[in-house]
Structures are given as C-alpha cells and as structure tokens.
Amino acid sequence: MNGGDYTFGDSGLAARRLALVAATFAKTTRQFLLTRAGVAPGFAIDLGCGPGFTTELIRATVGPARVLGVDISPAFVAAAAKRIADDRTRLLCADALDLPLEVIDADLIFARMLLTHLRDPLAAIDVWRGRLSERGALLLEEVDSIATEDPTLTAYLDLQREMLAANGTTLDVGPELDAGLREHPGLRSSSVAELSPPAAVAARMFAMNLETWRGRPEVAAAHGPEELSALATALERIAQGEVEATITWRLRHLVLTHD
Numbered sequence: 001m002n003g004g005d006y007t008f009g010d011s012g013l014a015a016r017r018l019a020l021v022a023a024t025f026a027k028t029t030r031q032f033l034l035t036r037a038g039v040a041p042g043f044a045i046d047l048g049c050g051p052g053f054t055t056e057l058i059r060a061t062v063g064p065a066r067v068l069g070v071d072i073s074p075a076f077v078a079a080a081a082k083r084i085a086d087d088r089t090r091l092l093c094a095d096a097l098d099l100p101l102e103v104i105d106a107d108l109i110f111a112r113m114l115l116t117h118l119r120d121p122l123a124a125i126d127v128w129r130g131r132l133s134e135r136g137a138l139l140l141e142e143v144d145s146i147a148t149e150d151p152t153l154t155a156y157l158d159l160q161r162e163m164l165a166a167n168g169t170t171l172d173v174g175p176e177l178d179a180g181l182r183e184h185p186g187l188r189s190s191s192v193a194e195l196s197p198p199a200a201v202a203a204r205m206f207a208m209n210l211e212t213w214r215g216r217p218e219v220a221a222a223h224g225p226e227e228l229s230a231l232a233t234a235l236e237r238i239a240q241g242e243v244e245a246t247i248t249w250r251l252r253h254l255v256l257t258h259d
C-alpha cells in the first residue's frame, strides 16, 4: 500500500508545532479516549505517534499495561523515546502500513491526524483492524472540517488543502471516512466533536506549518515568494493578537472493532 509523503516535516519546528497541537486538542482527545477506549487495555498502539504526545495522553488517560508508539520518522521516534520510554512504553520506527508481524493483538489502536496523510485511508483502516485483539477497538480522530471567515486563515487552509491534494492526501478526510465506513460491519460509532481554540493559537500552528512546507516544489511552483511571505506576515499578526478572528474545528471520531 502506498503511504504518501509526510508533508508536515519532522524538524524541531515541526515537533514544536505538534506540542501546540497536543495542547490544543488534548481535552477533546482525552474525552474521546475516556468514553471509547475501555478501561486499562492490556496492549495499546499509537499509530503516527510523532514526538509522543498522543502516546503520553493514552498512557495517562486509559492506563494500558503496555503501549507502543509507532512513527515513520526516526527523529520523532528518537524524541519520543527520550521523553517517555519506560518499562511499559516502547517506541518503534516503522511504516504504519507495514507493521512488523509481532505487532498484533492490540486491545486499543489509536491514530490522530494520520489518515489525513495517507493516500488510501480506508484500506489503512482494514489493515489496522487486522492487528486488533478479538475485543480490541480502533479509535480514529481526524479533521472533518475547519471553519473560519477570516481571509488569512482561509487562505492558509486553502493552500494547505492544495498542497495535500498535490500529494494525493486530504485535509478534511472525516466526511470521506464517514461515508466510506457507513456500511462497514466493523463500525461501532462515527461522531463529531467541535472545538474553537483561540485564533491566535490556530494562526501560530498554521505559521509554523507554512514555514515547514512553503519551500516544497509543488507549493513554490504555484505560489510566488511574495504571496507566501505576505501570508506568513498576516498569520503572524493574528498569532500576536493584532487581528481578531474565530475558527472552529470539527473532529471526526470513529470507532471500529475486529468484526
């Protein structure tokens, strides 16, 4: 299966952005885990764990006996290992679509904002269901939509959608998942959680991400440096609180089981 490039990078800047993502989405993700993960699973896997913020959240929220964080980036896996590895927390550098055979019988598999980076998200879901224990659950958290009337935030989101589309992936992957899984025998629930973080925080995350991928050839081919710099400056003004704006994420929460 073809994973797709991970376009958001794994530099120190990308890791700091994920720390901000973690702080922004922690409450929503914690609530999802608390209501859907079951108590104290034996073995939990965090797919696309990045520098380990979601792995940490799983550990603190549902208290698995063992947890494995998996990511394709050696830099992120090293950062996660340094911060959170212990006798019940392991980190593995691997492609989530090509997991070692011994990564099996998980009572919980969790992935946040990973399917948005994969070219065939529905096929990935079936691969992961095959790694669940008989009573295990696959919990997925992805963007359904991001709504704002602010022209700068809208311009950034349009550019990000365009960049991801050029790589065969989708920012707002939630509706595709919801529609594609509606008749799936393994689907246990599909719901949406809404949150409206401060626009300054959203703009900070966006500015960090823009800095990471603005030099990619598919972006530079369609957008000149002046346009990209103007967007970066406008995002910075929102991040500094100089411009008022609002923004709302709808996050798709999906739960699937083995059968």
Ligand SMILES: C[S@@+](CC[C@H](N)C(=O)[O-])C[C@H]1O[C@@H](n2cnc3c(N)ncnc32)[C@H](O)[C@@H]1O
Pocket (backbone or CB within 6 Å): 003, 005, 006, 008, 010, 018, 021, 022, 047, 048, 049, 050, 051, 053, 054, 070, 071, 072, 073, 076, 094, 095, 096, 097, 111, 112, 113, 114, 117
């Ligand atoms: C948007 S980040 C989310 C990180 C973490 N789940 C969180 O919410 O903080 C997506 C992560 O998926 C990883 N990734 C992308 N493609 C992958 C693949 N095929 N297998 C494993 N990890 C992958 C990236 O390296 C990155 O760390």
